[in-house]
Amino acid sequence: MLETHALTKHFGGLRAVDGATLSVEAGTITGLIGPNGAGKTTLFAMISGFEEPTSGTVTFAGEDVTRESAHKRARRGIARTFQIVRPFAGLTVRQNIAVGAYLRHPSRTDALRKAEEVAQQVGLAPQIDRPASELTVAGRKRLELARALAIEPKLLLLDEVLAGLNPSEIRDMLPVLRSVRDGGITILMVEHVMQAIMSLCDVVHVLAQGVMIAQGTPDEIARDPRVIEAYLGAGAAKRLEAARAHA
Amino acid sequence: MRQERLSLVLSVGLLAGLAVVPLVTAANTVLNFLVFAMILALAAHGWNLLAGYAGQFSFGHAAFFGVGAYGGALLQMRAGINPWVAFLGGIMLAGIVGAVIGALSFRADLRGSYFSLVTLAFAEVLRILVNATPATGGAAGLLIPLDVRFANFQFASRAAFYWIALALVALVTLLMLVIENTRFGAYLTAIRENEDAARALGVDVFAEKIKAMTLSAAITGAAGGLYAQYFLYLDANIGFGPWISIEALVAPIIGGLGTAAGPLVGALALQMLGEMSKTVAGRIPGIDLVLFGLLLVLVIAFMRRGVVGQLQRLAMARGGA
Amino acid sequence: MMFSPEIVMAAVLNGVMTGSVYALIALGLTLVYGVLHIINFAHGAMLTAAMFAVFVGHAVFRIDPYAMIAVVAPLFFALGYALQRWVIGPAAHGSESNVLLVTLGLSIMIENALLAGFRSDTRSIDVPYAFSSLDLGFTFLSVPRLVAFGVSIAVAFLLWLLLARTDAGKAIRAVAKEPTGAELVGIRVEHVFAVTFGLGAACVAVAACLLMPTFYVSPRIGNAFVLVAFTIVVLGGMGSIPGAVLGALFVGVVESLSGLFFNESLAQLGVFLIFILVLLLRPRGLFGAKA
Numbered sequence: 106m107l108e109t110h111a112l113t114k115h116f117g118g119l120r121a122v123d124g125a126t127l128s129v130e131a132g133t134i135t136g137l138i139g140p141n142g143a144g145k146t147t148l149f150a151m152i153s154g155f156e157e158p159t160s161g162t163v164t165f166a167g168e169d170v171t172r173e174s175a176h177k178r179a180r181r182g183i184a185r186t187f188q189i190v191r192p193f194a195g196l197t198v199r200q201n202i203a204v205g206a207y208l209r210h211p212s213r214t215d216a217l218r219k220a221e222e223v224a225q226q227v228g229l230a231p232q233i234d235r236p237a238s239e240l241t242v243a244g245r246k247r248l249e250l251a252r253a254l255a256i257e258p259k260l261l262l263l264d265e266v267l268a269g270l271n272p273s274e275i276r277d278m279l280p281v282l283r284s285v286r287d288g289g290i291t292i293l294m295v296e297h298v299m300q301a302i303m304s305l306c307d308v309v310h311v312l313a314q315g316v317m318i319a320q321g322t323p324d325e326i327a328r329d330p331r332v333i334e335a336y337l338g339a340g341a342a343k344r345l346e347a348a349r350a351h352a
Numbered sequence: 353m354r355q356e357r358l359s360l361v362l363s364v365g366l367l368a369g370l371a372v373v374p375l376v377t378a379a380n381t382v383l384n385f386l387v388f389a390m391i392l393a394l395a396a397h398g399w400n401l402l403a404g405y406a407g408q409f410s411f412g413h414a415a416f417f418g419v420g421a422y423g424g425a426l427l428q429m430r431a432g433i434n435p436w437v438a439f440l441g442g443i444m445l446a447g448i449v450g451a452v453i454g455a456l457s458f459r460a461d462l463r464g465s466y467f468s469l470v471t472l473a474f475a476e477v478l479r480i481l482v483n484a485t486p487a488t489g490g491a492a493g494l495l496i497p498l499d500v501r502f503a504n505f506q507f508a509s510r511a512a513f514y515w516i517a518l519a520l521v522a523l524v525t526l527l528m529l530v531i532e533n534t535r536f537g538a539y540l541t542a543i544r545e546n547e548d549a550a551r552a553l554g555v556d557v558f559a560e561k562i563k564a565m566t567l568s569a570a571i572t573g574a575a576g577g578l579y580a581q582y583f584l585y586l587d588a589n590i591g592f593g594p595w596i597s598i599e600a601l602v603a604p605i606i607g608g609l610g611t612a613a614g615p616l617v618g619a620l621a622l623q624m625l626g627e628m629s630k631t632v633a634g635r636i637p638g639i640d641l642v643l644f645g646l647l648l649v650l651v652i653a654f655m656r657r658g659v660v661g662q663l664q665r666l667a668m669a670r671g672g673a
Numbered sequence: 674m675m676f677s678p679e680i681v682m683a684a685v686l687n688g689v690m691t692g693s694v695y696a697l698i699a700l701g702l703t704l705v706y707g708v709l710h711i712i713n714f715a716h717g718a719m720l721t722a723a724m725f726a727v728f729v730g731h732a733v734f735r736i737d738p739y740a741m742i743a744v745v746a747p748l749f750f751a752l753g754y755a756l757q758r759w760v761i762g763p764a765a766h767g768s769e770s771n772v773l774l775v776t777l778g779l780s781i782m783i784e785n786a787l788l789a790g791f792r793s794d795t796r797s798i799d800v801p802y803a804f805s806s807l808d809l810g811f812t813f814l815s816v817p818r819l820v821a822f823g824v825s826i827a828v829a830f831l832l833w834l835l836l837a838r839t840d841a842g843k844a845i846r847a848v849a850k851e852p853t854g855a856e857l858v859g860i861r862v863e864h865v866f867a868v869t870f871g872l873g874a875a876c877v878a879v880a881a882c883l884l885m886p887t888f889y890v891s892p893r894i895g896n897a898f899v900l901v902a903f904t905i906v907v908l909g910g911m912g913s914i915p916g917a918v919l920g921a922l923f924v925g926v927v928e929s930l931s932g933l934f935f936n937e938s939l940a941q942l943g944v945f946l947i948f949i950l951v952l953l954l955r956p957r958g959l960f961g962a963k964a
Binding site: 153155174175176179180184185186187191192193194195196200203204205207208211213216252253255256 | 533534535538539541542545546548549550551552553554555556557
Binding site: 409462474644645 | 714766771775779785789793948949953954
């Protein structure tokens with residue numbers, strides 16, 4: 106579905122992302138994790154067309170989209186959410202979602218109907234005619250998801266869609282994300298909430314200091330010494346190993 | 353009451369009331385006042401589409417007012433085109449100039465204050481050029497020959513002209529109400545509120561902004577064309593001067609930014625204030641603009657959504673959902 | 674057209690001196706932008722107001738324009754402080770477009786109040802030293818412009834010293850970088866914003882005193898200057914003080930050299946065209962992503 110090859114982004118002298126190669130299989134939920142400042146958001150921005158890579162390629166459904174603008178990629182079926190959720194203020198929840206729905210449904214009636222459908226799917230139906238600015242953080246996260254779903258994407262890029270939620274809100278979101286995947290939409294998600302990654306993802310990629318350091322199933326990743334070191338610092342894996350041996 | 357409903361009711365009420373004024377009085381001062389208010393309302397509608405709906409604050413709408421005015425006048429005087437057709441030609445020219453300025457500015461990704469500044473500079477460039485070019489009448493200005501015939505877009509009765517201006521305002525108001533309920537309108541609002549989010553949802557932000565700017569410029573150009581046909585005289589400061597950029601901006605802000613009724617409400621309010629200041633203070637230059645500036649600051653500070661927004665709040669407080 | 678090296682050299686010198694006054698105006702603009710992250714649209718109107726203040730000081734009270742620095746600089750500092758603290762800040766409710774509209778409103782008010790008070794005539798003042806000059810051998814250097822150069826550079830240096838070496842400067846820099854953080858450690862952000870705005874206003878006030886001996890004033894004169902200043906600030910990088918000074922000297926020299934080739938009426942057009950070109954062609958990200 107999606108492949109990046111040797112994707113690299115320099116900001117001045119800083120290599121935010123350095124030769125990142127990853128592939129996302131259709132029908133999966135793929136996780137992208139890494140310590141803060143690893144370059145996850147930059148990688149996302151390059152996949153969705155918000156940043157142009159310094160070098161490397163992005164291939165979506167077999168076609169090279171590396172230099173294509175963000176809105177064209179959205180039309181191809183790449184949807185993304187933003188880490189900082191900002192609903193279109195002054196519009197209701199329904200109108201917010203409709204902005205996304207208009208992409209495939211130019212008529213207002215159809216777009217509003219589609220918006221209602223998506224609101225049902227993500228559990229925003231009760232608030233559908235409330236101003237979006239009245240939503241709680243959890244509500245805003247759902248709205249962010251709903252807007253992206255409304256463009257009827259093939260691939261959904263989720264940027265920390267669970268961040269800032271409390272454990273019970275996270276528990277409520279997990280089945281929603283699974284139902285999205287079961288509906289045939291491939292998901293690539295950046296996430297810090299490990300519990301979610303472990304329970305949702307089929308494959309996890311790990312990015313540290315701009316470099317892809319590991320990939321595998323969640324279980325494999327959790328045991329990978331390189332990953333542990335990336336998160337906890339050099340030598341951490343050995344110390345952990347030693348601690349385990351002593352125990 | 354929702355904003356669109358309120359705008360519809362308010363617009364229909366105001367326009368209907370305004371339409372019968374010539375039946376009640378034929379006083380020149382009243383009709384002059386109203387024709388001018390309609391011209392201003394039209395210019396304000398153009399600005400409001402771009403700023404109120406799409407969030408791009410132009411400080412140079414005089415450019416489009418001037419192109420509409422000069423375009424119409426020059427097409428009939430120099431090319432011998434029928435004034436009605438020339439009027440439409442002026443509108444089209446204004447639209448084209450809007451598209452070009454928009455394409456240049458948005459291609460360079462000028463947002464916020466930078467867009468405001470660059471539009472101001474474009475208007476000033478046009479003002480200086482027109483002022484210095486003999487073909488446009490230079491500093492002496494342009495006098496459209498008086499030849500009062502319907503075919504010439506010149507009328508013996510002020511009422512006739514007024515009704516045409518009023519009809520144009522009604523048409524544009526209707527257009528705005530329609531736009532509010534289309535994909536185009538939704539996209540403009542999305543761009544205003546969060547450009548990146550709009551882009552992620554497949555909105556071609558550049559193209560939508562250009563569309564908005566072209567339409568906006570054409571509407572303000574129509575105001576310029578009307579001005580030329582009514583006063584039959586233009587100079588660079590009338591056509592391209594900062595006064596019209598300012599009034600086209602202050603009116604919708606007072607009336608209600610991003611509402612279909614705002615420009616008309618604001619234009620009437622501004623005109624009244626201008627007349628009052630002249631009655632009280634006499635013909636001191638600039639005194640009306642001092643008041644407009646003050647009003648602008650006060651509205652932003654205390655009544656951000658303008659008159660329409662305030663009425664809406666009142667309506668809501670009364671329980672009318 | 675060719676000019677002798679002496680004439681070109683003289684034009685460059687003149688450009689540097691004009692540029693130094695531009696620098697002062699641009700400094701005010703860039704300082705306010707760098708700290709408050711707003712564009713003060715009333716900057717030009719404030720300059721015009723200060724020039725009229727100098728004019729009145731001379732015409733009514735016979736005060737020398739240079740001596741007026743001692744009057745208008747503190748006066749405009751106070752005015753700027755008050756405007757930001759009690760008008761612009763509260764009215765803007767923290768939104769960029771509101772700041773723009775509020776400062777536009779202020780500029781309309783100031784400009785047209787001056788128009789109402791002084792009408793649209795251009796006015797200048799007569800000082801005995803207006804035409805005195807130094808003989809450099811190959812050219813004559815106008816003394817008032819030399820004074821303008823010296824004072825401008827001195828003010829820029831003082832401003833830099835203030836920002837770099839004093840506690841007040843430290844507070845300003847902290848607020849510029851991290852307003853929330855600054856608030857947390859007990860800096861009164863609103864106060865610092867207002868002080869910065871006041872400093873910006875004081876800069877144009879000094880510029881006005883330096884301009885008046887050789888220049889004229891009319892109610893709309895500020896616009897031309899402020900667009901030059903915007904051009905400089907965009908060229909030099911929004912918020913950068915050295916950028917503003919270097920940009921100003923550069924623009925001054927370019928303007929002076931082009932004055933050799935073009936007539937006066939086209940020069941005004943040139944200012945706007947250059948401004949447009951700089952904005953349209955500026956390298957992306959010259960002043961950050963949030964343009």
